[in-house]
Amino acid sequence: MADILWALSQLQLADILDICLVGLVFYVLFLLMRGTQAVQMLRGIIVLVIAVLVSSVLPLPAFKWLMRNVLPAMLVAVPVVLQPELRRWLERLGRGAGGLVNRPRRAVTNFVVTEIARACRRLSEQRQGALIVLERTTGLQDYVETGIRLEARVSADLLLTIFYPGTALHDGAVIIREDQIVAAACVLPLSEHLRSDRHVGTRHRAAVGITEQSDAISVVVSEETGVISVAQNGRMARRLDERRLRNILQSNYGGGETPRILRRSSTPNIVEDYPPSEEGTA
Numbered sequence: 351m352a353d354i355l356w357a358l359s360q361l362q363l364a365d366i367l368d369i370c371l372v373g374l375v376f377y378v379l380f381l382l383m384r385g386t387q388a389v390q391m392l393r394g395i396i397v398l399v400i401a402v403l404v405s406s407v408l409p410l411p412a413f414k415w416l417m418r419n420v421l422p423a424m425l426v427a428v429p430v431v432l433q434p435e436l437r438r439w440l441e442r443l444g445r446g447a448g449g450l451v452n453r454p455r456r457a458v459t460n461f462v463v464t465e466i467a468r469a470c471r472r473l474s475e476q477r478q479g480a481l482i483v484l485e486r487t488t489g490l491q492d493y494v495e496t497g498i499r500l501e502a503r504v505s506a507d508l509l510l511t512i513f514y515p516g517t518a519l520h521d522g523a524v525i526i527r528e529d530q531i532v533a534a535a536c537v538l539p540l541s542e543h544l545r546s547d548r549h550v551g552t553r554h555r556a557a558v559g560i561t562e563q564s565d566a567i568s569v570v571v572s573e574e575t576g577v578i579s580v581a582q583n584g585r586m587a588r589r590l591d592e593r594r595l596r597n598i599l600q601s602n603y604g605g606g607e608t609p610r611i612l613r614r615s616s617t618p619n620i621v622e623d624y625p626p627s628e629e630g631t632a
Contacts, residue, residue: 398424458529459603462504466526467596469509470571470578479573480513481523481553483538484603488564494525497536504529513571523556523568539563541584557581567603569595 405414473480512534513520522535541559557568562584570579579588
């Protein structure tokens with residue numbers, strides 16, 4: 351106890367600041383890893399560290415040799431395996447530093463959300479598929495270039511026209527920037543984590559895939575069932591009605607927070623079904 355008190359008495363302000371900064375770095379890292387595949391990877395790394403400690407204490411020459419040769423390979427493999435996660439972490443750090451940039455005005459947000467919710471309800475009733483992506487702080491220009499530029503003001507009637515099965519633009523994604531439909535028939539990346547799920551089609555995989563690579567929000571209407579879904583941060587909430595969809599988008603388009611309805615599961619990269627009785631007020 352005396353040694354501990356003596357050590358504490360030797361602490362200076364710079365030492366306390368140093369400790370707090372180190373703790374903050376680890377806190378941010380754990381916060382970024384929460385709900386991602388990196389959590390499972392971290393558990394594996396902890397097991398390896400324990401194995402290395404055991405091999406250094408006990409007389410196990412063969413096991414010690416194995417650990418000594420495995421660790422360098424792990425240092426190379428971890429960044430390769432976690433490359434998508436690392437890119438997403440850096441983007442989230444950048445959004446934290448500049449989160450007030452490129453956010454739609456409240457009036458713009460309300461208008462856009464209302465028009466999207468109306469269009470999705472009518473598309474759902476008519477069993478017409480749709481995929482709508484709302485750009486936030488991460489630019490989607492690379493995906494805009496894959497489609498047809500429109501630069502038209504958002505309206506429910508225009509969205510219904512674009513996604514009508516007889517048009518040339520219906521088979522792709524619409525990308526919205528503030529109150530403008532920037533492009534239609536855009537090609538989006540597919541989520542690799544949903545490949546094994548036979549109940550998830552290409553449109554839904556694309557809706558989740560774009561949210562894995564950016565902070566965008568995507569809305570998808572199934573042409574088979576008419577189910578309306580919304581995806582963000584690699585997760586998807588399904589079976590929404592017009593009011594629930596409008597509530598989620600109003601709370602999160604341009605606001606920077608994760609919708610509560612998408613925050614309920616700690617399992618990453620899955621599609622979740624929420625009962626219709628649950629209200630999506632955010």
